[in-house]
Amino acid sequence: MNRKEIRKNAIYLEKGETIEINEDKYKGGVLAFILKENSVLKRTVRGKNISETVWVFLEGKKSSAELKSFIEADGKKVRSEIHVEHLAEKTISSVKTRAVLDNGAAAGIKGIISGAEGSSGNGSLDEKVLILNDNSYAEMQPELEIQGTGITGRHSAGIERINEGKVFYLMSRGMGKRDAERMIIEGFLV
Amino acid sequence: MEKGLSKKKIREISAIKNEPEWMLEKRLGAYNIFIGKKIPEWGPDLSELDFGEIVYYIKGEKRKATDWKNVPEKIKKQFEELGIPKAEKKLLGGSLAHYESTAVYEQLKKRWEKQGVIFTDMDSALKKYPEMVKKYFGKLVPPSDNKFSALNTAVWSGGTFIYIPKNTKVEAPLQTYFKMNTQNMGQFERTLIIADEGAEVHYIEGCSAPTYSTASLHAAVVEVFASKNSKVRYTTIQNWSTNVYNLATKRAFAEENAYIEWMDGNIGSKVNMKYPSVLLSGKGAKCEMLSIGYAGGGQIQDTGGKIFHLAPETHSSITSKSISKDGGTANYRGIIDATKDAEGIVSSVRCDGIVLDEKSHSNTYPKIKAKGKKASVSHEASVGKISEESIFYLMSRGFSRDEAHRMLVIGFAEEFIKKLPFEYAVEINKLLDMEVGEK
Incomplete structure (x- = not known):
């Protein structure tokens, strides 16, 4: 689906409007949001085996978006692709994606923050994947496209493993190994 | 001919x-x-x-x-x-x-x-x-x-x-x-x-x-x-x-x-x-990539690094700095790829870009691929203008805005320049100074 088609079906946030979305057991979908002046989008989704494509167009001055996706992938292919376009002044975005992969799951995580000429503000992208077994695989593409001096874009992406030291510490406090690992995973998905 | x-x-x-x-x-x-x-x-x-x-x-x-x-x-x-x-x-x-x-x-x-x-x-x-x-x-x-x-x-x-x-x-x-x-x-x-x-x-x-x-x-x-x-x-x-x-x-x-x-x-x-690339094929192999790019008017610097971790305990580090001015475009394209056998690898990438005016572009397109539960890879990037705070600080110390600006650009490139033999370092310093100072 290209940019034009995506925009046709977008959800508009009118001037000053705030929308908060919280979904557990999220499965995925293709969504677009167009934000007008001073509007705020907060979206947090959690689920197993998600496949999502989300576009956010920050068209209005001082609009902002905070997006969080928490994925627990169990043996399946998961995908999260989030585009944020800064098209106006003083716009702020923050995208956070966390995925835990087990049982041969494969994840494709892509995040793009772009700043058009004339826009200003801050955009940040933070993607992390925790791989639990040897057959699982992750591919991450954190991208930045900035024109001009208005926007400062930052991103960080990482692939992590369970820290053995932390597991040992929890076990020395009486926890079983499974529970210790579970606790670390839950701490990761926050 | x-x-x-x-x-x-x-x-x-x-x-x-x-x-x-x-x-x-x-x-x-x-x-x-x-x-x-x-x-x-x-x-x-x-x-x-x-x-x-x-x-x-x-x-x-x-x-x-x-x-x-x-x-x-x-x-x-x-x-x-x-x-x-x-x-x-x-x-x-x-x-x-x-x-x-x-x-x-x-x-x-x-x-x-x-x-x-x-x-x-x-x-x-x-x-x-x-x-x-x-x-x-x-x-x-x-x-x-x-x-x-x-x-x-x-x-x-x-x-x-x-x-x-x-x-x-x-x-x-x-x-x-x-x-x-x-x-x-x-x-x-x-x-x-x-x-x-x-x-x-x-x-x-x-x-x-x-x-x-x-x-x-x-x-x-x-x-x-x-x-x-x-x-x-x-x-x-x-x-x-x-x-x-x-x-x-x-x-x-x-x-x-x-x-x-x-x-x-x-x-x-x-x-x-x-896109210089390195295959880390033997245990304990390590590599470090340091790059600097300047994209002026009419220029496209499309550079990056590709590192393939094919063995355990391999380390890689990429530091890429780019400066774009007068409508130039600086792109970073990189891959960090780790196979299942790459246990205990450490990889970190840092790519930063400074954009000096409204017409210039800076883009980063990194890819990170890893398989298995033992890999550990991190990537960070930051793109934008030179921080106003840094400029203000130098101006409060008596430098003009122009001087402050030039110092910060050279400072940005310092990590690369300080590793060059003397005569190259001097030349690059002068060059950047000239290019950035030019109106």
């Missing part, structure tokens, strides 16, 4: 050089591959490249030096400001065919010969050490790799051949600067660097001063083989005039415990596409 490429032309080139049959066959095979491949479309626009309009080989004596009159004013001005000595100016301007070697170089040459170090141009190496060349040529960058490595394999001429024997440490950097002549500063240089077990060498090629080239396409191929426990530092700096498409393929292979340090400075060219 004859433009365009054909099998007949390639046979001529090989015959003029008096090459062994196997090299001619490699060239012809590569030509077929070149014809069959498409121009890559995933990066900057290369549609203006007209392969029929290019002169692929100019025989030594026939190579006419450019008239000094024809060297662009901007470049002459930069030579002045950089304080480049007269003879060098002519060489860099293309109006001198051969740089007279100095006494220093002759001394160094004697020392290297005693150590068994081979440092010569590729054409001579093919004549003197054909078996060695045959063993390594094309093993890391085969013609099938991409259209431009195929082209290079078909028409290569000039370039450097280096062999460092076991456990030999070469202290002074090997610099092509000593041996520069227009023959070697070719469009299709082919370079092979072989460091035997335990060897150590630092090789520097290229020039930070502006280098005028009438050739519009440069496609070099560099292959570096770092054996067990060896250390290779490869520094390359290009400042080609802004009519040049510089599309190079550079790759290194690191065996057990080898250490490769790649320093890449990209200041010139109209379109520069270069």
